Amino acid sequence: xxxNLLYVQVNENNKNKxxxxxxxxxxxxxxxxxxxxxxxxxxxxxxxxxxxxxxIVILSPKHKILFLDLNDNEDEFDEYYSDFIEDLNSISxxxxxxxYIGRPREWKKNNTNQIYNxxxxxxxxxxxxxxxxxxxxxxxxxxxxSLLIGSINDIERVGASIPETILEKIKKNIxxxxxxxxxxxxxxFNKKSVAIQGLSGTxxxxxxxxxxxxxxxxxxxxxxxxxxxxxxxxxxxxxxxxNFFNFMKVEKQIEWHKRLWVSHAWGSRNNPNSGLYSYLxxxxxxxxxxxxxxxxxxxxxxxxxxxxxxxxxxxxxxxxDYILIxxxxxxxxxxxxxxxxxxxxKVYIAGDIFQDIYENTNNxxxxxxxxxxxxxxxxxxxxxxxxxxxxxxxxxxxxxxxxDAYWNAIGYNIERLEDRTIRFHREPIRxxxxxxxxxxxxxxLGSSTYYSDVILIIKELQKTHxxxxxxxxxxxxxxxxxKHLFKYLDGLSYAINSELEWDVNRAYENKxxxxxxxxxxxxxxxxxxxxxxxxxxxxxxxxxxxxxxxxYTMLTRSFIQSYLLITEQTDLEINKYGLKIINxxxxxxxxxxxxxxxxxxxxxxxxxxxxxxxxxxxxxxxEIFNDLKIPINSRKKLTDALLNTDFDKFDRxxxxxxxxxxxxxxx
Amino acid sequence: MKMFQLDINQSQIKTFFPHERIKNKYKILEILLxxxxxxxxxxxxxxxxxxxxxxxxxxxxxxxxxxxxxxxYSIVFPFNITQITSEEIKINxxxxxxxxxxNITKPTEITNYK
Numbered sequence: 001x002x003x004n005l006l007y008v009q010v011n012e013n014n015k016n017k018x019x020x021x022x023x024x025x026x027x028x029x030x031x032x033x034x035x036x037x038x039x040x041x042x043x044x045x046x047x048x049x050x051x052x053x054x055x056i057v058i059l060s061p062k063h064k065i066l067f068l069d070l071n072d073n074e075d076e077f078d079e080y081y082s083d084f085i086e087d088l089n090s091i092s093x094x095x096x097x098x099x100y101i102g103r104p105r106e107w108k109k110n111n112t113n114q115i116y117n118x119x120x121x122x123x124x125x126x127x128x129x130x131x132x133x134x135x136x137x138x139x140x141x142x143x144x145x146s147l148l149i150g151s152i153n154d155i156e157r158v159g160a161s162i163p164e165t166i167l168e169k170i171k172k173n174i175x176x177x178x179x180x181x182x183x184x185x186x187x188x189f190n191k192k193s194v195a196i197q198g199l200s201g202t203x204x205x206x207x208x209x210x211x212x213x214x215x216x217x218x219x220x221x222x223x224x225x226x227x228x229x230x231x232x233x234x235x236x237x238x239x240x241x242x243n244f245f246n247f248m249k250v251e252k253q254i255e256w257h258k259r260l261w262v263s264h265a266w267g268s269r270n271n272p273n274s275g276l277y278s279y280l281x282x283x284x285x286x287x288x289x290x291x292x293x294x295x296x297x298x299x300x301x302x303x304x305x306x307x308x309x310x311x312x313x314x315x316x317x318x319x320x321d322y323i324l325i326x327x328x329x330x331x332x333x334x335x336x337x338x339x340x341x342x343x344x345x346k347v348y349i350a351g352d353i354f355q356d357i358y359e360n361t362n363n364x365x366x367x368x369x370x371x372x373x374x375x376x377x378x379x380x381x382x383x384x385x386x387x388x389x390x391x392x393x394x395x396x397x398x399x400x401x402x403x404d405a406y407w408n409a410i411g412y413n414i415e416r417l418e419d420r421t422i423r424f425h426r427e428p429i430r431x432x433x434x435x436x437x438x439x440x441x442x443x444x445l446g447s448s449t450y451y452s453d454v455i456l457i458i459k460e461l462q463k464t465h466x467x468x469x470x471x472x473x474x475x476x477x478x479x480x481x482x483k484h485l486f487k488y489l490d491g492l493s494y495a496i497n498s499e500l501e502w503d504v505n506r507a508y509e510n511k512x513x514x515x516x517x518x519x520x521x522x523x524x525x526x527x528x529x530x531x532x533x534x535x536x537x538x539x540x541x542x543x544x545x546x547x548x549x550x551x552y553t554m555l556t557r558s559f560i561q562s563y564l565l566i567t568e569q570t571d572l573e574i575n576k577y578g579l580k581i582i583n584x585x586x587x588x589x590x591x592x593x594x595x596x597x598x599x600x601x602x603x604x605x606x607x608x609x610x611x612x613x614x615x616x617x618x619x620x621x622x623e624i625f626n627d628l629k630i631p632i633n634s635r636k637k638l639t640d641a642l643l644n645t646d647f648d649k650f651d652r653x654x655x656x657x658x659x660x661x662x663x664x665x666x667x
Numbered sequence: 668m669k670m671f672q673l674d675i676n677q678s679q680i681k682t683f684f685p686h687e688r689i690k691n692k693y694k695i696l697e698i699l700l701x702x703x704x705x706x707x708x709x710x711x712x713x714x715x716x717x718x719x720x721x722x723x724x725x726x727x728x729x730x731x732x733x734x735x736x737x738x739x740y741s742i743v744f745p746f747n748i749t750q751i752t753s754e755e756i757k758i759n760x761x762x763x764x765x766x767x768x769x770n771i772t773k774p775t776e777i778t779n780y781k
Binding site: 483486491501502503504506 | 676677707709767768769772776779
């Protein structure tokens, strides 16, 4: 808890020890106050002051920036203060904040405070005295903090004026790194590999980019490789880096393939720069292997590792100074071992946790240096409901259950009551703190999916949010591609066209996000996107793992409100009750399964995961047809019929049962 | 000779009268498929005063005519069109393949991907 809310970047010494300890105690008691303790600006390493060990600066949103003198030397402290303000002003100028927050003369007076040694009282009193009640000053203070901790916002988007409505507030929210995020970027870790892990939406990739900028600027001779498994992601990263560097005002040229490589992990034989493996083959003179039945990551990285190990110590050269890895879950352990071996300085690894609701929890995955468990994309209530309905927590039979450590890793605090009743709490997120959103529900359950219902919802949204734009809304159909669904989507699109006169972007056809159009799609084209409002449509809440996973993922795409419209209303009461508790009390309430039930859940999951592994649906079904000796001519019809059923595609038992019962009708 | 007529609503004008020149077959295919979709889901009008409209002439060979403010053009309509009820229309290709939403979406995905 404290790790998220408090960040201390000061070398402790006899002078500041007592006050830092006091702040730590204060922070552990006040779970809604974000605090950063620094003595130089974090974003740029070039700033240092002779008096910095004798003073600390306390940053906290909604408060003045407090400069505390710890040495009773007023003259030197005054100099330190003036120098600090001058440097802050130059950072503000560098990122174009000056036009928005004004000259230091004003914010120095209104937003900072010097506290001399003899004036220091207890920390709570100090913060209370320096509380900013004026929203304009509050905003300027947040912008100044963002500059000091290097969490630079796009000032043109954010602006200094006070946003009025909820939608505007969310769009113009000032992003400040929390304690854990700041720790990842600035803290020196004593080990070679530093791993971070978090839910999606916790900002991992963004943090890796900040880290990249940090090491690229700091160490001018360094060679850095940024890699991931996915080619599309690596292309996307390569495109993002120049923009990110420009935005962060990095004054150094990007020297592609000389100092910086951004590529996927494999690559091709003829181009050493096309991937990490192909580069290493070239560098250490190892034969390049192509992907094949017996050749995967395990084999190629073991091959390189063995080759590297066999090199004589005196001849060994490091391939890189730093390696950054995204999506760690895609790689085997040998890959990380290899990276450590061939990297001179540090390996930074970011990984996702809880990508699927049917994730098989592996406790070793939790042993990372930094866990980001605060999801900034989604309203905590939406996230709780999505977890609840996705994992079946409101129902008697749960789809999945985790260990306490894993629940903590995904951001829940556990409260156990009598009779195995259990409550999962999430901490509030700063992004949503000031919105006064308690008055409206973050998830709304609707009972029908007629065009008119969807249009009514949009009209209501238009009424409540005056500046609502079409691209603030996504409409997602949760079922897989079926004939009538395409018909429904087209009908809905034209209804929106004619009644609202809004354009519709059929994202299931063009796979892109287009400004000023309502995004309408099936579940396949939403990964990584977020919208203020999401309307999910479904025929019924099905029990299959895949469906629940889609439901969970889609509900969490919104950052203000998610609507879930369900045609079939049976068995919905328990979910409605679960949602009511979340809205009223901000926690998930459920019954913990007994050990026997937990075992059953585990076994069922194991079966599902095994049957799902590395086999296409065609192969899967062919095997069953062969076992049951189904004639070839009726196989296609049976397969078509199977695709229209509601159970999991790879559910072996049910598939066999279905085929046995129906085979005589499909001759 | 049969004739269908539909008004083009404001948001669809740029679909049928794109800003860029129609310079390849993909674009014509796109317009044809969008027109099919538009015919399937929008009401026909008997006599239109609208500046922007689509007219489908149904004869031995059918044609789609797009009428805009400053521009008129036409393309071949290679499908059969049948009126099921006063509201419902069906389009098919030689009674082999029904041109419905799914069969419009799939080729559109491909033309978008090119």
